[in-house]
Amino acid sequence: MAMPADAPPVPSERHDADLDDERLDAVFTALADPTRRAILARLAQGEASVLELAAPFEISQPAVSKHIKMLERAGLVSRHRDAQRRPCRLEAGVLAEAVDYLERYRQHWEANFRRLDAVLDELRTEQHTEPHTEPHPGGTHPQREDQS
């Protein structure tokens, strides 16, 4: 039930290393993991060290470090070079850009599903009225509205 959400696209034109697309791939991959999403959600509240980020998770600190490295590679997280504990910081702009695509895709579906909500309402009404449908005297057909 997915569909091309825009006019016939030309995805094959992407072959010569478009860095933006590559980075976006890395961003989507990074966002696919719930631990990494949780790390980003924590960083949205402010900078944090690796230790602080690891605290709420069951997994080991090296495993958390690995997740953070992926987030860094995707450009979603940066780390201070100078400070002793090298806190992590959310790169909100990069995240917003990626989520922008997801959000537009979502709105495309939402538009369809809102129409479906209305159709489901109509179907329910039809179901309820069906047993009572009798030919209307006088030849009028008030409940039939074909609008195309």
Place this chain on the structure above:
Amino acid sequence: MTSLETIVSTPTDRAILVTREFEAPRQLVWNAFTDPDIVQRWLGLNFGGWQWESCEMDLREGGAWRWVWAQPDGPQIALSGVFRTVTPTEQIVMTQVYEGMDAFGEMVVTMRFIDLGTRTRLEETIEYPSTEARDADLQQAPEGMKPGFENLDRLLATLTRG
């Protein structure tokens, strides 16, 4: 959660998951997704004035489906595929290609309809042959639909739920 909000997430590096609840019993939602006459009443491309040209769905294992939209002056967009498994009212697994757009390859679409009593939850997973194909599809969402994210917290809440 009482709102009927569409949630989109990327559960793996090749998939998109679309989740939505509907205020209707499962049988009705199933009909709306599988009866070609009803499908044409709501499913659309949402841009450029594309109108339904034909909607064929041979709803059985191995049966073919094909949806075609057309512009008044001729151009068409067609999607097609084959139903792999059909479990009435519960689940459909089907292949899907965007005809004439080979770069996307063949997708596998799984639609699960979960009975919540008066409500039904749809969980639709679209699996692409590659990460590149998936991201290309995400990136072709209509430009006109710019979201208005007031703040990052709301945005992250959306992500964390996915």
